[in-house]
Amino acid sequence: MASPEARGRLDVANTDVETAWIRPPTPIATLVVAHGAGAGIDHPFMAGFCRAIADAKVATLRFNFPYIERGRRSPDPERVLRETWLAAFDAANAKARGGPVLAGGKSLGGRIASMCVADGMPAAGLVFLGYPLHPPGKPERLRDEHLYRVDVPMLFLEGTADPFANGDVLTRVLRKLGDRATLIEVEGGDHSFNVRGRKADARDVGAGLAELAAPFVERVARAHSSKAGARSR
């Protein structure tokens, strides 16, 4: 059953950014979801993902970065993106009332989330929807240094035809990350998880990824509640 979506605002870096909060009746976890570089929270992919994962009892808070609110094409400086992430995470934490809060996002949004977590943002896990491991054609320009400082479970959802994540490079990074990292591949998927020759609505593509991500979030939530139980005993 569809859960209602509540719109809100966050004040970040002198900009009022829009948020969308979806809370299913009995959530097992909350996932904060940031958008990719090219589109904000109203993109059908983002809406489709968040609505579908609510059916798996995962609440979501998604938010815009300031440059989207200002109608700009180029992302804000990294400092502003991080500041926005921290503010959104705090807001979600308050809404989650003690339940586990995970961080994730599409491409750029997921990458900034992982930088925040590497530097201490207390997320219970990370969900990457197409991690931009390197610019196309430049596998040596790796954006992985901070990932090794992350000590929570990470889920990498990656298209096998994504020029931002060369297969060999990804395999090497995941090996170094060890059992912190889980990989789920979408065969033939590009950076937006579209498969050539198969026409799909972005909403359905997002919903399909939610189905793949849900078991990981459940696992993190279970680990979180058993840890919380051990503490209270």
Place this chain on the structure above:
Amino acid sequence: MPRKNRRAEDEPQQPLTMPQSAAPLWALVPGVDVRRVSSEKPYRCPGCDLEVRPGSWHLVVIPQDAPDERRHWHEHCWRVELNSTRGRSR
């Protein structure tokens, strides 16, 4: 409300004398902006590591998440790059 202080073009800022046209459809993939350009400057193609000759029409590929990482590709090399990732199974 109409926006003030709009920049002439957002990234990348290139001289107005540079002829430009839309990139072919096959060259467009999610996550990057692709434009067809010609310039008086030589570039190094990341695909083949050879020069993109001054004055030749080629593609400039701009990652949306990092416009600073834009690179100039031979059309053929960008096609090869896309084909080497498209449909590849690991």
